[in-house]
Amino acid sequence: MTVKQIRAFLAVAQSLSFAVACERLHLSQSALSLTIKALEEGLGGRLFTRNTRNVALTAEGEALVPLARRLIADWDNAEDELRQRFTLQRGRVTLAAMPSFAGNLLPPILKTFRARYPKVNVTVNDVINEQVLEMVRDRQVELGVAFEPTTSSSLAFTPLYMDRFIAVVPLDSPLAQLDDIAWQTLLQQPFITLQRPSTVRVMLEEHLQARGMKLPVEFESHQLATVGRMVASGLGVSAVPALCAGQMRELGAHCLTLHDPVIERAIGVLTKPGVELSAAAQALFDVLREENLAQRISGPKHQPL
Amino acid sequence: MTVKQIRAFLAVAQSLSFAVACERLHLSQSALSLTIKALEEGLGGRLFTRNTRNVALTAEGEALVPLARRLIADWDNAEDELRQRFTLQRGRVTLAAMPSFAGNLLPPILKTFRARYPKVNVTVNDVINEQVLEMVRDRQVELGVAFEPTTSSSLAFTPLYMDRFIAVVPLDSPLAQLDDIAWQTLLQQPFITLQRPSTVRVMLEEHLQARGMKLPVEFESHQLATVGRMVASGLGVSAVPALCAGQMRELGAHCLTLHDPVIERAIGVLTKPGVELSAAAQALFDVLREENLAQRISGPKHQPL
DNA sequence: CACACTTACGATATTCGTAAGGATT
DNA sequence: AATCCTTACGAATATCGTAAGTGTG
Numbered sequence: 122m123t124v125k126q127i128r129a130f131l132a133v134a135q136s137l138s139f140a141v142a143c144e145r146l147h148l149s150q151s152a153l154s155l156t157i158k159a160l161e162e163g164l165g166g167r168l169f170t171r172n173t174r175n176v177a178l179t180a181e182g183e184a185l186v187p188l189a190r191r192l193i194a195d196w197d198n199a200e201d202e203l204r205q206r207f208t209l210q211r212g213r214v215t216l217a218a219m220p221s222f223a224g225n226l227l228p229p230i231l232k233t234f235r236a237r238y239p240k241v242n243v244t245v246n247d248v249i250n251e252q253v254l255e256m257v258r259d260r261q262v263e264l265g266v267a268f269e270p271t272t273s274s275s276l277a278f279t280p281l282y283m284d285r286f287i288a289v290v291p292l293d294s295p296l297a298q299l300d301d302i303a304w305q306t307l308l309q310q311p312f313i314t315l316q317r318p319s320t321v322r323v324m325l326e327e328h329l330q331a332r333g334m335k336l337p338v339e340f341e342s343h344q345l346a347t348v349g350r351m352v353a354s355g356l357g358v359s360a361v362p363a364l365c366a367g368q369m370r371e372l373g374a375h376c377l378t379l380h381d382p383v384i385e386r387a388i389g390v391l392t393k394p395g396v397e398l399s400a401a402a403q404a405l406f407d408v409l410r411e412e413n414l415a416q417r418i419s420g421p422k423h424q425p426l
Numbered sequence: 427m428t429v430k431q432i433r434a435f436l437a438v439a440q441s442l443s444f445a446v447a448c449e450r451l452h453l454s455q456s457a458l459s460l461t462i463k464a465l466e467e468g469l470g471g472r473l474f475t476r477n478t479r480n481v482a483l484t485a486e487g488e489a490l491v492p493l494a495r496r497l498i499a500d501w502d503n504a505e506d507e508l509r510q511r512f513t514l515q516r517g518r519v520t521l522a523a524m525p526s527f528a529g530n531l532l533p534p535i536l537k538t539f540r541a542r543y544p545k546v547n548v549t550v551n552d553v554i555n556e557q558v559l560e561m562v563r564d565r566q567v568e569l570g571v572a573f574e575p576t577t578s579s580s581l582a583f584t585p586l587y588m589d590r591f592i593a594v595v596p597l598d599s600p601l602a603q604l605d606d607i608a609w610q611t612l613l614q615q616p617f618i619t620l621q622r623p624s625t626v627r628v629m630l631e632e633h634l635q636a637r638g639m640k641l642p643v644e645f646e647s648h649q650l651a652t653v654g655r656m657v658a659s660g661l662g663v664s665a666v667p668a669l670c671a672g673q674m675r676e677l678g679a680h681c682l683t684l685h686d687p688v689i690e691r692a693i694g695v696l697t698k699p700g701v702e703l704s705a706a707a708q709a710l711f712d713v714l715r716e717e718n719l720a721q722r723i724s725g726p727k728h729q730p731l
Numbered sequence: 732c733a734c735a736c737t738t739a740c741g742a743t744a745t746t747c748g749t750a751a752g753g754a755t756t
Numbered sequence: 757a758a759t760c761c762t763t764a765c766g767a768a769t770a771t772c773g774t775a776a777g778t779g780t781g
Contacts, residue, residue: 122505123429141735149773154737157769164505166512170702172737174780178569180518180704181511188504195500198427199493200469206486207471211484263485397475399485454748459762461746478760604744621779739776745770752763 124196125187126160129153130168134186137176142210211236212401217246217256218266219320221345221364222388225374226412227266234408241401250320257391263402265391266409268320277392279406281413285385286325288377289352289359289369296358301378304334304360311339311357313348325360349374364388429501431465432456432494436475439491442481471703514543519690522551522570524560524625526669527693531587532571535717540711546706555625562696565636568707569694571714573625584699584711586718590690591630593682594657594664594674603665608681609639609665615660616644618653630665645678654679669693 132142133153143153161168168182178186205211218227223245231243246252246262253267257276269278288307290296295311308329314336315322339357342348345365352359353373361369366376366380389410394396398406430582437447438458438698449460473487510516522531528550536548551557551567552612562581574583593612595601604727613634619641620627624668629639644662647653650670657664660679669680697703697712704713 122501124427140734150736151738151774158737163513164508166705167702169735172780173737175779176736180707181508181701184511185504185508188507192500192504198429199490199497201491203469203486203490206489207469255428329769396482397472397484400471425503445759455761456763457747458750476761479756479759480760667764732781734780736778736780739775741757741774743770743772745768747766747768749766750764752761754759754761756757756759 122160122163124193126156127154127164127192130160130182130185131189131193132159132306133176134178134189135167137178139171139176140229142207144398162404168362176234184412204332205240207400209400209404211240212238212399213242213244214264214399214405215246215262215400215406216266217243217253218249219250219253219268220247221321221362221368222266223247224345225364225368230408230412234405235407237408238401238404241404242357243405249318254334254391259282260393260396263392263396264406264409267391268324269389270385270391275394277394278387278389279410280387280389281409282388283361283385284364284388285364285365286379288375288379289349289361290377291352291355291358292373292375294354294358294375296377297375299377301380304329304332304379307358307360307379307384308334308337310337311331312337313340313351313359314338315344315345316341316343320345321362324384324386327421328382332382346372362385362388427465427468429498431461431468432497434461435465435487435490436494436498438474438481439483442483444445444476444481448536461696463690464546464711472674479676483571510545512705514546514705516545517704518545518547518549518684519569519572519704519706519710520549520551520567521569521710522553522558522567524555524558524573526667526673527550527571527721528552529650530669530673531717531721535714538717539713542713543706543709546709548647548710556623559696565698568697568701568703569711569714571693572696573629574692574694575696580699582699583692583694584697584715585694586714587693587721588690589667589669589693590688591665591684592668593672593684594666594679595682596655596657596660597678597680598660599663599680601682602680603683608686609637609684610686612663612665612684613639613642615675616648617642618645618656618662618664619643620650620653621646623707624648626667629689629691629701633687637687667693 129142129146129148132145133139136142139150143150146153157169167179167183170177170179176296202211218327224247227245234243244257248256250267253265254270254276255273256262257265269280270276288302300415314325317323329336340351342351347362347367348361349369349372351357352369360379369376390406393406434447434451437450438444444455446698448455451458462474471486472484473490475482475484487698507516529552532550539548551561553561555572558570559575559579559581561567562570574585575581593607601607619630622628634641645656647656650673653664653666654674654677656662657674664683674681687713693712
């Protein structure tokens with residue numbers, strides 16, 4: 122039993138005429154006749170009673186009609202769906218991104234993506250930097266956005282931005298009047314930062330230790346928003362990735378360029394080598410790079426690459 | 427997209443190896459490779475990522491697996507069902523039979539049929555003789571069992587039995603002592619019979635009128651069982667088709683051969699000419715004729731043909 | 732006799748298997 | 757070097773359309 126045979130059967134069953142059906146099928150009468158004959162022989166009995174003058178369904182043919190209809194409908198739907206996936210009229214991407222990215226740059230990017238591929242579903246996993254690597258490695262997601270891995274992580278990294286740390290100070294602090302600030306100066310204030318397992322916290326401590334400096338940590342949180350709110354309310358100062366500048370300002374804190382040392386690290390897309398991206402994932406990857414380019418023009422604090 | 431392609435896809439998706447899959451498909455590696463390639467080209471994208479060392483599903487391929495499974499399962503089920511219908515492992519027959527037949531000879535016949543074709547559904551329409559003709563004519567049923575039509579009814583008739591009228595008298599009547607009885611004698615008793623539209627009633631009156639006799643009707647019913655019960659309780663006598671002898675005896679009445687005149691008429695199978703019988707209907711038809719033959723040997727009152 | 736399905740047959744297209752090629756372990 | 761998928765190519769097979777055949781109204 123082949124798809125062609127069932128399509129032919131349905132066409133004949135509908136019109137009850139070989140002559141009419143063979144036009145719809147773009148087939149000669151003889152070919153149609155043979156096709157039906159082959160189907161009948163394959164199934165072991167007649168589906169139509171036909172003399173030269175009229176065509177009618179047998180009882181078994183009658184039974185096949187609804188089955189055939191369902192079969193062909195399902196068949197066409199499946200084919201359609203697959204084709205839609207390939208043409209990105211449908212589909213699904215899974216993405217893991219670290220919170221600072223997921224909460225700041227990602228939303229407008231997703232908006233662009235959605236505008237271009239409205240039926241493609243995007244699942245965003247807003248997880249900490251380490252888990253981004255883990256999820257990509259375990260193939261729980263196709264794409265990850267995170268800091269560039271330090272150790273060779275067996276993951277492919279495509280840089281998007283060069284992110285540097287900026288200082289965050291209360292609006293009413295005298296420091297808020299400066300254009301930029303040195304770490305040495307900043308660290309004379311009570312320091313508010315993320316809790317230890319955080320990549321950001323670890324990065325900070327490593328870089329500063331190398332320069333013989335130490336964080337005068339006064340308050341710790343595991344959420345960047347809390348850090349921002351604490352700074353805004355005058356409890357102390359902080360240093361965060363430039364990526365979060367917008368968020369900090371929204372929370373009522375002031376941001377300054379930080380130097381001596383400039384601490385920076387690439388943020389980019391992580392993929393698992395050898396695992397081919399779905400068409401949908403590839404499209405999202407492309408949008409991520411395009412949007413990066415767009416930002417380069419408008420020029421934010423974090424520098425696109 | 428063809429059935430063969432999808433089967434090939436599933437085989438490869440399951441084993442994740444072309445080499446293994448091609449054995450299950452009874453196909454050479456190259457043919458399988460081309461089949462998958464054709465499927466991929468037809469759908470517009472890759473379903474497997476494959477280097478010589480391992481084969482893996484793409485995201486789209488992953489999406490196709492459940493679809494393909496359902497598609498193939500439905501396909502095979504449909505094919506199976508049709509094949510079962512043709513081999514009478516399944517199916518459905520519709521039959522209309524007049525009550526005297528449906529209630530007496532038919533049940534053991536259906537038992538034989540069911541024993542032979544356990545999965546074939548039989549729908550019996552127990553309707554009066556005229557409606558049997560009507561239902562066959564309207565193709566509401568494939569087969570009918572009824573008296574031979576008088577007027578050319580445009581239906582095909584295959585005789586099964588020659589049924590003759592027998593006398594039914596109360597057990598305690600002096601008539602019950604006789605071996606046989608003439609109509610003239612029977613008609614001296616109060617007569618119980620079916621109501622007018624009945625074919626049996628009309629037949630009786632027509633035949634007797636031709637011989638100058640008339641039914642001394644005392645009681646009328648539209649059900650044969652009621653007639654039997656009335657006779658059994660001594661209200662009068664009746665004459666019924668020999669087909670109903672068993673039923674009459676069960677109701678407590680006595681049956682006698684009736685003569686002068688012998689009124690007889692063929693009972694047989696009605697079909698609509700030009701309408702091919704389903705395999706199931708043909709099988710039931712055959713059983714009806716076989717059972718008739720079996721009865722000829724054991725020899726009942728109504729004579730098989 | 733005209734219409735509609737079937738059968739016959741030659742041409743075309745598809746599919747298959749063998750064999751060679753290429754890549755990975 | 758061995759394994760496994762792909763590509764190439766000739767052979768077998770299947771499918772198609774034209775045309776002749778058949779039966780029915």
